[in-house]
Amino acid sequence: MIKILIPIDFSETSINAIKYAMRLLKDSACEFIVLNAFADEVYSKTNELNSTDFEKFKKEYKKNVDSTLKQEIDELFKLSANLKHRYTAVSRFGSLIDETNRIIAKENIDLVIMGAMGKTNDRSIAFGRNTLQIIKHLKCPVLYVPINYQKDFPKKILFPSDYMMPYKKRELKLVSAFAVSFAASVNFLYVSGFKKLSHRQLDHKLFLDSCFTDNKCAFLQISGKDLIESINKTVDNHKMDMLVMVNQRHSYFENILYNSTIEEVALQIKVPFLVLQNLHR
Structure with a gap:
């Protein structure tokens, strides 16, 4: 249960x-x-x-x-x-x-x-x-x-990641289970001006791939420096209906959240937003 x-x-x-x-x-x-x-x-x-x-x-x-x-x-x-x-x-x-x-x-x-x-x-x-x-x-x-959100099930899940930090399997299992339940695709998004990934990033990307073997996955990459704008545009342009981010040190989400006041957070939350904490539990 x-x-x-x-x-x-x-x-x-x-x-x-x-x-x-x-x-x-x-x-x-x-x-x-x-x-x-x-x-x-x-x-x-x-x-x-x-x-x-x-x-x-x-x-x-x-x-x-x-x-x-x-x-x-x-x-x-x-x-x-x-x-x-x-x-x-x-x-x-x-x-x-x-x-x-x-x-x-x-x-x-x-x-x-x-x-x-x-x-x-x-x-x-x-x-x-x-x-x-x-x-x-x-x-x-x-x-x-979000207020007044009525759609029942996600079909396209967006998961921005810079592939720099390892994730906990329990948290990823939750995302995978959601995607399996609703036949949703999991779309990883990497925003960077550099096309080539480091060995560390490649290892973490492979780990993510191994945790989503039961899911349809896509790995997207956008060249740019404005992370928030890239996420907002990807949600709109690709009709994503769930956003997943990880709250941990040196992550995409920390860059968005911890350096901002409430009024300055420019991430436009139009779809359900799943925040993973990446803690041992």
Whole structure:
């Protein structure tokens, strides 16, 4: 059984992410753990309260969160009573990152699925603040779903790589399994002004090839220096419907993310975006 963790803040985007997960994994046996971590909300509303009133407020807030979680899951069952799917609601007084990582470790979560933006749903930026924090600190693959994304299954997966760093097999197995399930092709993209690969790059490319023997693969190369523009154009021009990147030191994704603020991230997330963490788990 696949274990999926879905952090939600009850925004339109987070509810859409749950619905997408249900469609994406409709043929798989899954346990969905739906999490709301609410410490920030409580702290923001209780600055003027004494300790006794703070504890009362926190208790009442948790009761309301539990009730809302139950209502949301009941609504999901009305939409699709899939006997292969099991749902567990979890509310935690803690930070989103800490509580998510605790559940990942305790439940050995295979994948986190969440909306790419939070309650503000500002379409002028690619990621919300919670999303960026999760990308940087979560110890599990994360699939981000753009707001109002409705397509069910990916058919063409784009996987940009410079072939400089080795990947973990567990993470690659997840991508391969997605591609097999939906008969999707996996398209590796190398962006560089140099046509020739080093011996290190060739070894890592061969390793990738060996991990996707069950998949239809293509290795694309674009000459250029603007990585973000190359990715955005490839997604559009080749009609890619899922993007995969690896979050690790000296990777393509680190170059895009860690040197930017939220407003400066120019990667246009129009399709579901799978971020692999490349950690030992």
